[in-house]
Amino acid sequence: MNDRYEHWQAAERLALTLIQGGLQRMAARTLAVFLFTDQESVTAGEIAGQLEASAGSVSGAIKSLLTVGLIERLPSPGSRREHYRLRDDAWATLFTGQNTVIQAMLQAAAAGIATTDEGDPAHQRLTQMHAFYDFLLGEIPALLHRWHQQTG
Structure with missing residues (x-):
C-alpha cells in the first residue's frame, strides 16, 4: 500500500464523517480535497479529476463551500481558471456562520x-x-x- 493511496483513503473517510454530520456528499468530498492537498490552491477541474466527478457537481460544491466561508477564491494572474484554497480561518469562520x-x-x-x-x-x-x-x-x-x- 503506498502513501498516496493511504492519504486518499483518509480523505474519503473524513468525507464520510462530514456527510454523516450533515454536509452534502460532493461538498464533503470537495472539502476533503482542500484539506488533504499539498498544493497552494486547486482549480475546479483538478478537483473534478481527482474525485472523478462532473464539473457541474464540483462547481455546486465549491459554491456551497464559498458561501459558508470555508474556502476562498484566489487571484490567479495569467490563468483563465479560478483557483481556490481552504481559508486560514476556515473553522472559526464556519462557527461564526x-x-x-x-x-x-x-x-x-x-x-x-x-x-x-x-x-x-x-x-x-x-x-x-x-x-x-x-x-x-x-x-x-x-x-x-x-x-x-x-x-x-
Whole structure:
C-alpha cells in the first residue's frame, strides 16, 4: 500500500464523517480535497479529476463551500481558471456562520413561548431552549477571542 493511496483513503473517510454530520456528499468530498492537498490552491477541474466527478457537481460544491466561508477564491494572474484554497480561518469562520442557526433557534423558541401559557410544560421546555441558545450566542465572541489568542 503506498502513501498516496493511504492519504486518499483518509480523505474519503473524513468525507464520510462530514456527510454523516450533515454536509452534502460532493461538498464533503470537495472539502476533503482542500484539506488533504499539498498544493497552494486547486482549480475546479483538478478537483473534478481527482474525485472523478462532473464539473457541474464540483462547481455546486465549491459554491456551497464559498458561501459558508470555508474556502476562498484566489487571484490567479495569467490563468483563465479560478483557483481556490481552504481559508486560514476556515473553522472559526464556519462557527461564526452558525450564529444564523442559533438566531433561528432563538426566534423559534421565542415564537413558541409566546403561544404557550406559563404553566404549560411546552412553555417550560421552550424557555429552557431559548435560555440555552441565548447563553451559547453570548459565549461565542469570548470563545473565538480565546481561539485567536491561542493560534496567534
